[in-house]
Amino acid sequence: MTIDVKRGNELGEEYRTAIAEVYIDGFGEHLEYFSKDRRKLVAAFEHMLVLDLFHVALVDGRPAAIAACTDGVQLSTRHDVRVLRRHLGLLKGTVADVGFRREFKKPWAQAEPGTASIEFVATGSAHRGRGVATALLQHMLAFPQFSTYVLEDIADTNAPALHLYEKLGFRESKRTKVRHTKRTGINAYISMRLSQA
Ligand SMILES: CC(C)(COP(=O)(O)OP(=O)(O)OC[C@H]1O[C@@H](n2cnc3c(N)ncnc32)[C@H](O)[C@@H]1OP(=O)(O)O)[C@@H](O)C(=O)NCCC(=O)NCCS
DSSP: OOEEEEEHHHHOGGGHHHHHHHHHHHHGGGGTTTOSOHHHHHHHHGGGBOGGGEEEEEETTEEEEEEEEEOSSSOSBOOOHHHHHHHHOHHHHHHHHHHHHHHHSSOOTTOOTTEEEEEEEEEOGGGTTSSHHHHHHHHHTTOTTOSEEEEEEEETTOHHHHHHHHHTTOEEEEEEEOSOHHHHOOOEEEEEEEEOO
């Protein structure tokens, strides 16, 4: 298996849907309120991925894993409420707009030169457990402009993600208790940090 890593904008717009399919494989379960139809979710949300900030691991030439890397000032998603409403209807499109503004539309509080924020790490379900996310993140950890990498809001129940990040050298830097444990099973969100001396 050969894994090749490219930036989303290097691959170009014709890869947007395939990249969004990996995104929905990774995060679709949190978006079920909007639709249970995966194709509908891809259609509604693909426009918002800022391709220049997404890095894509290709297996046999097709997107298998994705992750965004930002300086904490640039935002890795940019949504358009009109597109959301066109695909999801007025109510759900508006709910998505409000939710995404709250969650994603804020620059990261601790942005500092040399520090990267890694976001939206996901491997397509057909490719999991084969080292694809490891290869993608290793590629990103070698970016010359960054020496510190931060990952925020990892659910404490997400064992695959926590294992992956720990294996790469990330360590917990913050733990924030949540109030929705009964509904989601999540007890806390964990932030992790890796500083390369
Ligand atoms: C987390 C995720 C990106 C891992 O991707 P992946 O390509 O399967 O990861 P890798 O194959 O590179 O595995 C790396 C490590 O993760 C761990 N891992 C992978 N799958 C696991 C599983 N099901 N259970 C426990 N640990 C697991 C292993 O420790 C593995 O290390 P190993 O090589 O020593 O066995 C993938 O499970 C995913 O897309 N999950 C849904 C989206 C998500 O939760 N993203 C993270 C948000 S913070």
